[in-house]
Amino acid sequence: VSCNLQLQPHAAVRFRRMCDSEALEPGPAVRSWVQRRWQALGLDEGEASTTPGRSSGAVRSSPAASLRQTEVGQSAALARLGAALAGFASSGQPLLVTWTTGGRSFIQQALNFALSIRRHVPHLENQFVIVALDESAFTEIQDYGFQTLLHAVAKEDYPEYFGPRCAARTVYYAGVTQHLFCETNAFGMHFPLRLMCWRELILFSIFSHTIVKNDVLRSSSSPFESLPVYSPSLRVQVLLSAVSRGLELAVADSDVVVFRVCAPLPDPFPLLGLDADLEIATAPHRLNISRQWLDPEHVQQGKTSDLPTIFVSIASYRDSQCQYTILDLFRQARHPERIVVGVCHQVAKEDEECFLLDLDAWSPQIRTYFLCHDEAKGPCFARALIQQELMGDEDYYFQVDSHFRFVPGWDQLLLEQLAACPSPRPVLTSLQSAYELPRDQQPGEPDTAVMSRRETVTVLCADKFGDECPGQDDAFLRIKSRVCRTDFGHLPPPALFWTARFHFSRMEAARECLYDPYLDYIFFGEEISMAARLFTSGWDLFNPTKTIGYHLQSRFHRPFYTEVQVSELSLRRHRYAKARLYKLLGDERYAAAEGSVASPSLPYGLGTARTLAEYEKFCGVRFVDHTVSDHARRGGVATELLAPSWAEEARNELLSAKCFTDPEVWAGKGNADALARQFPDVLVKHGPPVELLRARELAKARVQELVLQGSQMPSSSPEVLLSLSRAWTHLGQVCDQVEDRQEAERSYQQALQLVAEADCSWLTDDDLNAGIFNGFLSLARAAALGGLGRFDEAKAAAAVSLAAVSHALGCAEDPPEAVEHLALDAVCLSHRFHEQTEDRAGLGRQCGHFRSLLHRLPRCTPASTARIAVLSDDAPPDDQEETIRARLLEALLLSMMASGTDEGELAAREVFTGFPEALCSSACLQRQLGLMQAGGLFLDLGS
Incomplete structure (x- = not known):
């Protein structure tokens, strides 16, 4: 440190580092202030004469001994604070201390900090203390179970801070000069705004806060706009108290959070007895002191740092979901300031719905290439444009589709997963999990995406070649994913294939294997050709073991580029592109069929580090004769590790x-x-199938038969009326299937009228069981109302029927099979109505009824919490006759899973653990369990 500033070596190095990182000049004002602060600890120039940056020399007296002689060290408040801190340090471990004043937002900041420690580094919770200046804060923190102490501050404790010369600090913002002006009792200074770190001057953020009042100071005579000043120098009080007692601690602001790290945490206390300044997020400081310790949650947008940068490539064809993808990408990133997006928008002039969300806050980090939609030539062409026109010198390359959602901290997870790959040249690639959109979702509305509950690892596998797929016009290999029964010890397993939907690597991989701009309208051939190019260029593919995001599989919300692939020229270009890829993959048979072309050369061809034959051996696929090995179909994973x-x-x-x-x-x-x-x-369209027309005639005959029976009775019984209502409803359903809506509505109206008549007559029939008959009656009413499209009334009637079923099961007075048959119909009908109206929330509210019904069903064994067995590769029989009980359990299972709630999933698990005898004897339940395990659910991988 220049200017004869003499500090202890570790403090001097720290001071120099902070000054350098913030471009601070250690001039007279800074030097004077630091010297006075250091002397307050009992160290004058004679005591701290060691040359900065060299090994520590002898000190005449310890800071603690000198401090006890000072006026500050004799403060009663400091004595109380020091004694309390010493009590928490009884274990001999260093302390991490923060503080909070009263007020909702400040208390919440401290609790966020504490909860992040509890979640990510729980072993440090017993070393963490929150100093509360307010009794309400103290009480609330105690309620959460964190260590805290109450530190009341009074004027008589600090007379030197409350005297007439230093009542407050006034801070003004000068809009013209772009400078801050600070008045203190010691000196006045001007600093450029670039030296600001969030709310404070870097100078004060490094060393101390100054006692001020918590209100906003305003001066009517000042031409400047005043800023809020809020922080007392509690950090100094804590540090002085600690030094006076020889305690080891670090002090952090409350508006920081602890983040996850894979490796063991480094020592977070390199500056024992000093302010560790963990809230400072400058690049050198994060790198050298606290990079893996604390991470601010309020990093300045666009702040230059040493964080590795990530370029995100997004090709979008008239996709209204792209704006949601970009917004979620920035919001969910741990460090959004390091993200740069390159998006190719292929849009028509009427596509205003693709640009309704406000992305202005991130506009400096979004690079855009616009292309008229009728000039689009497929995803490969768009991604080539992004690489040519938008890609910069970022450190990493991340390619995703334009309809994607992200998990919190996805950027950090990607870097951790890539670092865990056992290769110097890794590429992460995966089909990832899924999300769904309601069919009535309108662009510009709040995001209503529903994320999949699957969190299991998937591997990329070979499916089949296009010449084996009906209706396809290419012969390229299709890639799919399969769910694994293992997490691979959280180490990414090798991938045999690659998907364009998700690619993450160092930028060198994208530059070495640039997208071929001549692959017009190519879709399926993109993935297998890029896999071969990356492999032969020496890059190793890996499947991530963590869910990074969610992909929307359905295309109902967006047009597809094939809408413009209609001209003869576009068809010729497509044939040329296919021939180009067949040639690259050595598939001469199909290359010749599409026309004679040369194999693409670098930078669009195969690499030279490995051969195509080596890739075929590695992945288990032969491109010449379209042979796919079992190894390729399993993605290189053993059979017993797959669903x-x-x-x-x-x-x-x-x-x-x-x-x-x-x-x-x-x-x-x-x-x-x-x-x-x-x-x-x-x-x-060939008209309604013959079997449906026959079913309609049978339904009409059944109605006529029941009408005739009723006419021969002196008075219609409730049972006859109910049976006739069901027959009319069935006729309406069949008419709907043959698209005879007029006849269907007439049938439903007849059914609803008969339900009303039965409702009146059964009240006078003493022979009927009120509970069970009311359930059947409500079910018939629900079916008729649903057919008429009156879904709210239909759902309410179905809920009444479910309640009647639950009551009947509890009383055990009715025949079990009849009650379970009613339950089956009620569950199926309720599920159908909620599905037709896309009312997932309403179905979630029904989970209580479903679970109550499940608990009341008689079972052979008590409820079990054992793991669910993973099914074998032997498929269950298709022709097995199912019992009413098995069909009811299947209906409950599907309804509870469709709710998308934790309660629904827990209840669905009980179907398999609570009724093992039904699972063993029911092919339908085994099929449902298999489908769910294939989707990544109920694999029970964890402990």
């Missing part, structure tokens, strides 16, 4: 079936005809 393969296939079939029942899920918004062009035999 059942039959369940994976069944799950994929369900997803494929959904594409045909709702074409926009696959083809994109307003583009259903694209699916019809590819699958004309599947989607062409």
